[in-house]
Amino acid sequence: MTEDLxxxxxxxxxxxxxxxxxxxxxxxxRIPIIFRVAGDEERRWLRMLYDAxxxxxxxxxxxxxxxxxxxxxxxxxxxxxxxxxxxxxDSGGVLLAxxxxxxxxxxxxxxxxxxxxxxxxxxxxxxxxPNAGSDLASLRTSAVRDGDHFVVNxxxxxxxxxxxxxxxxxxxxxxxxxxxxxxxxxxLVDMKTPGVTxxxxxxxxxxxxxxxxxxxxxxxxxxxxxxxxxxxxTVAKALLGGERIANGGPALSHQAFEVLEQxxxxxxxARDAGAADRRAALLCDLHDxxxxxxxxxxxxxxxxxxxxxxxxxxxxxxDLFQRVSEEILCIVNEHAGVLEPIGIAGVNLDLRKIFxxxxxxxxxxxxxxxxxxxxxxxxxxxxxx
Amino acid sequence: xxxxLDTDVQQMLRESAQAFLADTGGPQHFRAVRAGDAxxxxxxxxxxxxxxxxxxxxxEAVGGAELGLAPALTLAEELGRAISPEPFVAASVxxxxxxxxxxxxxxxALAQDLASGRRSVALAxxxxxxxxxxxxxxxxxxxxxxxxxxxxxxxxxxxxxxLVAAQAADGPVVVLVDPAAEGxxxxxxxxxxxxxxxxxxxxxxxVADASVILSGEAARSAIDFALARGTVALCAQxxxxxxALWRRTADxxxxxxxxxxxxxDFQALRHRMVDLYAAxxxxxxxxxxxxxxxxxxxxxxxxxxxxxxxxxxxxxxxMSRWAIQYHGAFGYTDEADVGLFVHAALRWAxxxxxxxxxxxxxxxxxxxxxxxG
Numbered sequence: 201m202t203e204d205l206x207x208x209x210x211x212x213x214x215x216x217x218x219x220x221x222x223x224x225x226x227x228x229x230r231i232p233i234i235f236r237v238a239g240d241e242e243r244r245w246l247r248m249l250y251d252a253x254x255x256x257x258x259x260x261x262x263x264x265x266x267x268x269x270x271x272x273x274x275x276x277x278x279x280x281x282x283x284x285x286x287x288x289x290d291s292g293g294v295l296l297a298x299x300x301x302x303x304x305x306x307x308x309x310x311x312x313x314x315x316x317x318x319x320x321x322x323x324x325x326x327x328x329x330p331n332a333g334s335d336l337a338s339l340r341t342s343a344v345r346d347g348d349h350f351v352v353n354x355x356x357x358x359x360x361x362x363x364x365x366x367x368x369x370x371x372x373x374x375x376x377x378x379x380x381x382x383x384x385x386x387x388l389v390d391m392k393t394p395g396v397t398x399x400x401x402x403x404x405x406x407x408x409x410x411x412x413x414x415x416x417x418x419x420x421x422x423x424x425x426x427x428x429x430x431x432x433x434t435v436a437k438a439l440l441g442g443e444r445i446a447n448g449g450p451a452l453s454h455q456a457f458e459v460l461e462q463x464x465x466x467x468x469x470a471r472d473a474g475a476a477d478r479r480a481a482l483l484c485d486l487h488d489x490x491x492x493x494x495x496x497x498x499x500x501x502x503x504x505x506x507x508x509x510x511x512x513x514x515x516x517x518x519d520l521f522q523r524v525s526e527e528i529l530c531i532v533n534e535h536a537g538v539l540e541p542i543g544i545a546g547v548n549l550d551l552r553k554i555f556x557x558x559x560x561x562x563x564x565x566x567x568x569x570x571x572x573x574x575x576x577x578x579x580x581x582x583x584x585x
Numbered sequence: 586x587x588x589x590l591d592t593d594v595q596q597m598l599r600e601s602a603q604a605f606l607a608d609t610g611g612p613q614h615f616r617a618v619r620a621g622d623a624x625x626x627x628x629x630x631x632x633x634x635x636x637x638x639x640x641x642x643x644x645e646a647v648g649g650a651e652l653g654l655a656p657a658l659t660l661a662e663e664l665g666r667a668i669s670p671e672p673f674v675a676a677s678v679x680x681x682x683x684x685x686x687x688x689x690x691x692x693x694a695l696a697q698d699l700a701s702g703r704r705s706v707a708l709a710x711x712x713x714x715x716x717x718x719x720x721x722x723x724x725x726x727x728x729x730x731x732x733x734x735x736x737x738x739x740x741x742x743x744x745x746x747x748l749v750a751a752q753a754a755d756g757p758v759v760v761l762v763d764p765a766a767e768g769x770x771x772x773x774x775x776x777x778x779x780x781x782x783x784x785x786x787x788x789x790x791x792v793a794d795a796s797v798i799l800s801g802e803a804a805r806s807a808i809d810f811a812l813a814r815g816t817v818a819l820c821a822q823x824x825x826x827x828x829a830l831w832r833r834t835a836d837x838x839x840x841x842x843x844x845x846x847x848x849x850d851f852q853a854l855r856h857r858m859v860d861l862y863a864a865x866x867x868x869x870x871x872x873x874x875x876x877x878x879x880x881x882x883x884x885x886x887x888x889x890x891x892x893x894x895x896x897x898x899x900x901x902x903x904m905s906r907w908a909i910q911y912h913g914a915f916g917y918t919d920e921a922d923v924g925l926f927v928h929a930a931l932r933w934a935x936x937x938x939x940x941x942x943x944x945x946x947x948x949x950x951x952x953x954x955x956x957x958g
Contacts, residue, residue, distance in 0.1 A: 484892040572856045
């Protein structure tokens, strides 16, 4: 695409993006909240975007992205959500790419960024370990230098979609003498490396997207180190704006609320006073979260947003999503205990999954309790001991 | 962590308000007004008139500042922070909005008195407890005689001017009534925000034609707009109050030492303070969205107004409960200033509709097709 999408006014940009989605988005994927494109479907989706000139809204143009202004990035995400598109992880494009752009060597950028852009190589994120979740810096998977390779030993866990990934970007301990954050490095690993094995974990939503990944003397070229040795903690913090802000947004809550409204109508509950009061509260919560998110997004566009604000938004957004999903299960009575998708009130729904999909949102990307700690340090200062 | 963007006018007003209220507002002033019988302090009101606040929404032609809603809300926020018992919302937002859309000598003269801070004005619209917005009126104006009953007339005091909404033969009207006139019976009640409100009965009160300041559709839409603006201004006061109370509580828990550490070290308390802070941020964003929806005029999205009043009322009350809790036993004494904020919150949260009522109204609008934004 040669033209600059940033030159379009917002309405035209929105209309054009929406028009493309309507003409091209596979209808079988339009199951918001529940469905996530993964594996070959994710490759296909990213390739479709690439071919049509809609891939990588936050990437600068020099790397082949759209280079959209933050304002247009937010419109881009909002339209996808309103359209009811399936979730898509895109770990390579969202999480790894900003790290490579900031810290990668020219060779690393040339080797890894184009296949991410074209959907040819999928990545997974190897951060959490069995004993390093919210306290990520206590990770123990080690990488010991041996000639021109690292030898990696240890275990990662909760690695989303590792089974479909071609490569992993991971944090490893390269210096056991240094204090917690100081001895960590950021490396890139081919999942086909001998000594790397993946074991999917069945989760409460009935999915096996989360995996354990084991490393037994896996040899990784030194050239796959990103940034300086022992500086991985700093490297891992590189982020692009749009996705972070979209994460604290009301999209999932909106979609879940629409399901709640469909069910309310279908079940004839519109006049149930108790249900109406609960629905009214959720409606107002949704309104207010949308209003606050718009202010935060506008502040981010001006360049004046901080970690604490994003942490607060993450807590608010995930909390509301959970409460809407809980209300859905509340009004369906006995159906809340049905394990499989059922037709209820004219809607085909996997109720268990709606409830369960909402659960980890308050755990991943920094548990909400950790987010509250971060925000409290900003509001009340550090604790005295 | 703040993303408020003040215009120059708002910034100027905010600074001037903070300076003035540091001397003239706050707990001490609240206690002084509470100790009096009137529920109103004419001297402070007159000073606010000199500052241009009482006529902030009124046209320049009557001596108003004509600054529009957004600056008025900045003031409301600061007045809330200072738990001001002055009738800013009742007179300078609600009554002023009605007066600004009226013409004629009587309305003009009263608007001038309001703009200068010589008088305050109350609009008597409500006839049932729990009513949200003005529907029809049981109070009637027929053949120059006003009869009926109004409840919860806000910011009442003996020298207040009185506007009354009523039903005439050919539609609603707003009339100017002398509270001392024959046939007017006022029963004032002391409110928790140091003001008084009144139940007022009208028994064939004579109303001259010149005292009918608005009639028909103009009267209906002026009352509706006035109440919507007043509701949002009250939201701004509530959010300002909650904000001030959060700050006070944060200061207290950082100073108060128990078990050899500041209360602010305890994680249970830290997390609660974060959640309260987030609720206050939601409250601010909510009333600002409501204010924008009113400024756009036209098909005003009242859902935003309902959501805002629900949020701001709930947040101020929740902050109030935790402020008492975190101040410990001292927080339960009248000597502690937190209790004054809690008292003001009780009144402001319930006036013009409490959270539950507004949430129901928001849902009703949504189910008739209003978007969430």
